[in-house]
Amino acid sequence: MKQLQFEYRGAEPFRRELQKVAQWCRNMMHSDVVFDIYGQTLSYADVNEVSGIIREVMPNALYRGCSSNGNIFEGRMAKTPISVACTVYEYPGTKVEMIQLHMDTDTEKSAVEKLRKFVEENPWVKAIEMLITIRGMSMTSLCNDLSTLREDIKIFGGGAFAPDFNENAAYVFSNAGECSDNAAVFMMIGGEDLHIHTTHITGWKPLGRELLVTRSEGSTIYELDHRPAYETYYKYLHIKNDENFFTNTLEFPFFYEHNGMNILRAPVSSNPDGSLTMTADVEQDVKARIAYGDPWTILNEVSAGGQSLAKHQPEVIHIYSCAARHTFWGNEIGKETLPFQSIAPTSGFYTSGEFLRTGGTVNQHNVTLVVAAFREGDVLENNSRAFEMQTERMSGKVSMINRLATFIDAATEELEKANRKLEEMAIHDGLTGLFNRAEIQRRITAALGEEGAVSLIMLDADDFKHVNDTYGHSVGDDVLKMLSRLITDNCTGFCAEAGRWGGEEFMILLRGECALHEDELAEKLRVAFETAEIPVAGRQTISLGTARAKDGESSDSLCMRVDNALYKAKRTGKNKVVSADK
Numbered sequence: 001m002k003q004l005q006f007e008y009r010g011a012e013p014f015r016r017e018l019q020k021v022a023q024w025c026r027n028m029m030h031s032d033v034v035f036d037i038y039g040q041t042l043s044y045a046d047v048n049e050v051s052g053i054i055r056e057v058m059p060n061a062l063y064r065g066c067s068s069n070g071n072i073f074e075g076r077m078a079k080t081p082i083s084v085a086c087t088v089y090e091y092p093g094t095k096v097e098m099i100q101l102h103m104d105t106d107t108e109k110s111a112v113e114k115l116r117k118f119v120e121e122n123p124w125v126k127a128i129e130m131l132i133t134i135r136g137m138s139m140t141s142l143c144n145d146l147s148t149l150r151e152d153i154k155i156f157g158g159g160a161f162a163p164d165f166n167e168n169a170a171y172v173f174s175n176a177g178e179c180s181d182n183a184a185v186f187m188m189i190g191g192e193d194l195h196i197h198t199t200h201i202t203g204w205k206p207l208g209r210e211l212l213v214t215r216s217e218g219s220t221i222y223e224l225d226h227r228p229a230y231e232t233y234y235k236y237l238h239i240k241n242d243e244n245f246f247t248n249t250l251e252f253p254f255f256y257e258h259n260g261m262n263i264l265r266a267p268v269s270s271n272p273d274g275s276l277t278m279t280a281d282v283e284q285d286v287k288a289r290i291a292y293g294d295p296w297t298i299l300n301e302v303s304a305g306g307q308s309l310a311k312h313q314p315e316v317i318h319i320y321s322c323a324a325r326h327t328f329w330g331n332e333i334g335k336e337t338l339p340f341q342s343i344a345p346t347s348g349f350y351t352s353g354e355f356l357r358t359g360g361t362v363n364q365h366n367v368t369l370v371v372a373a374f375r376e377g378d379v380l381e382n383n384s385r386a387f388e389m390q391t392e393r394m395s396g397k398v399s400m401i402n403r404l405a406t407f408i409d410a411a412t413e414e415l416e417k418a419n420r421k422l423e424e425m426a427i428h429d430g431l432t433g434l435f436n437r438a439e440i441q442r443r444i445t446a447a448l449g450e451e452g453a454v455s456l457i458m459l460d461a462d463d464f465k466h467v468n469d470t471y472g473h474s475v476g477d478d479v480l481k482m483l484s485r486l487i488t489d490n491c492t493g494f495c496a497e498a499g500r501w502g503g504e505e506f507m508i509l510l511r512g513e514c515a516l517h518e519d520e521l522a523e524k525l526r527v528a529f530e531t532a533e534i535p536v537a538g539r540q541t542i543s544l545g546t547a548r549a550k551d552g553e554s555s556d557s558l559c560m561r562v563d564n565a566l567y568k569a570k571r572t573g574k575n576k577v578v579s580a581d582k
Helices: 011-026 044-057 108-121 140-146 230-237 245-249 295-310 323-332 334-342 396-427 437-448 464-471 473-490 512-530 555-571
Strands: 002-007 032-039 062-067 071-073 082-089 095-102 125-132 154-159 172-174 177-180 183-190 194-201 204-217 220-224 254-258 261-265 267-270 276-278 287-293 316-322 346-351 354-358 361-365 369-376 454-461 496-502 505-511 542-548 577-579
Touching: 002 011, 011 044, 011 082, 032 044, 032 071, 032 095, 032 346, 044 062, 044 082, 044 177, 062 095, 062 125, 062 183, 071 082, 095 108, 095 172, 095 177, 108 125, 108 140, 108 183, 125 194, 140 361, 154 194, 154 316, 154 346, 154 369, 172 183, 177 183, 183 194, 194 295, 194 354, 204 254, 204 295, 230 245, 230 267, 230 287, 245 267, 261 361, 295 334, 295 369, 316 323, 316 334, 316 354, 323 334, 323 346, 334 346, 334 369, 354 369, 437 454, 437 496, 437 505, 437 555, 454 464, 454 473, 454 512, 454 555, 464 473, 473 496, 473 505, 473 512, 505 512, 505 555, 512 542, 512 577, 542 555, 555 577
Parallel strands: 032 062, 125 154, 316 346, 542 577
Antiparallel strands: 002 082, 032 082, 062 172, 071 346, 095 183, 125 183, 154 354, 172 177, 194 369, 204 220, 204 287, 220 276, 254 261, 254 287, 267 276, 316 369, 354 361, 454 505, 454 542, 496 505
16 A cells, blocks of 8 residues: 655646556556545635546546645645545555445435445445535434444544635535535445554543533533533633634533543534534533643643554554644644654544544544554564654643643642532531431431332430530540441441431431331440440440331421430430330
């Protein structure tokens, strides 16, 4: 496999270069030739000019292409609006076919069925590489349907885009169809000697707190934390709901888990009602965070991905990179793409969305780098090219971003830790560590609203005032701490939750099967405390009451009954268990 790349500088220079390629291919015993044409232009005339020269000089060659937000030429940003990569497959067993299909919401399923029929009739297919127009169309259904294709087929590609973020127009084309703004080009590639390895790289890190998607439908998020979704971007980033919203939010996608992996989703637009239209469906009730690019993380992931791909000795590399990454890096965009050129000729374009099959599932990505590495033939010993990546020093905007991202990460972690501590303090008793009265009472009420048995154990330290008066309140606190530890230890094995009811009184909630053994647990606690030796205070005792909830009983009624049982235990001699139900 060989690849030649051209920056298009006019019809005649390109025709002369192609004549050389054609002569070289004629001297080979076998070769399939595929041209990838990426245009940072929306001119159909330019497309027709380039493809017309290919048909003229190499009529048997296949070609495909699309409009882009920028082209990757020899691993760097191309200097010309149009770039062309010519790949020559040298092994006779390698097969390539091009299929172009109309693609919109109404035709998506029929298009996938045509692909399914093709791969079933052609077992040689190892991969499907696609170019697709996606603006104004949710890709969720397409991704789900593509995931049902034969499990061994790799699927990857990118969405056509325009040079201007605010321009909706985009097109794809191929030798199998006309230039179209509602289509997908599928390159079917395979053969016993062809090997393809894929990976994806993000490097975007979640910043700030989690946001709950409280209302969504398809690709529209209506509410985050029960507030209009747009408010999140205005509150935290001061991005206005105007014609520049899409451009301004490209670098700030949502970060959440989808199909078992972390996915980034970018908003396409903010609507008058405050909802956000996303590039793909986002499920309700998922937890998402706003993310931002961390340069060090990005380059570390690039290094790891590049070193892994280098082991497979690729001969050609295709990159589909999100336009948001182009915006993020600016003039330094080559930092993440040029290193791949060190192991194989690297080409690609900046997309409106990236696609990759991972673990059997096809996912649409945003703000992501999808990399596909190709090789014909077996891996040769001691023939790997090292993945070369210089240790980078960040400068300007990128350096500032790194520092701000680190600061926000640290501040967020500290804030979340403080919030967790406050949440714990809000429901726990400071002295004993058990639930406080409000929380155990809330849990009792909730348990009574669920199916299954419920019972309570209420206990009280006997003669506790005498302990405080004789030994002091610090020793009294030690008695309560010892009692709390025994409650925690002895509740192990029971479906029990314990709380401090007030002073020296404690309440234990049991649910389900465990609720049928409340007297057994109560007696176990009584014996354990009676035999415990407490420093200074010596041995002490407790009295306990138990009550099992009746059908339809309220929490107030149940708590009153168990309190009466405890009072009876205290009144009739202490250091005993009394059941309200006996």
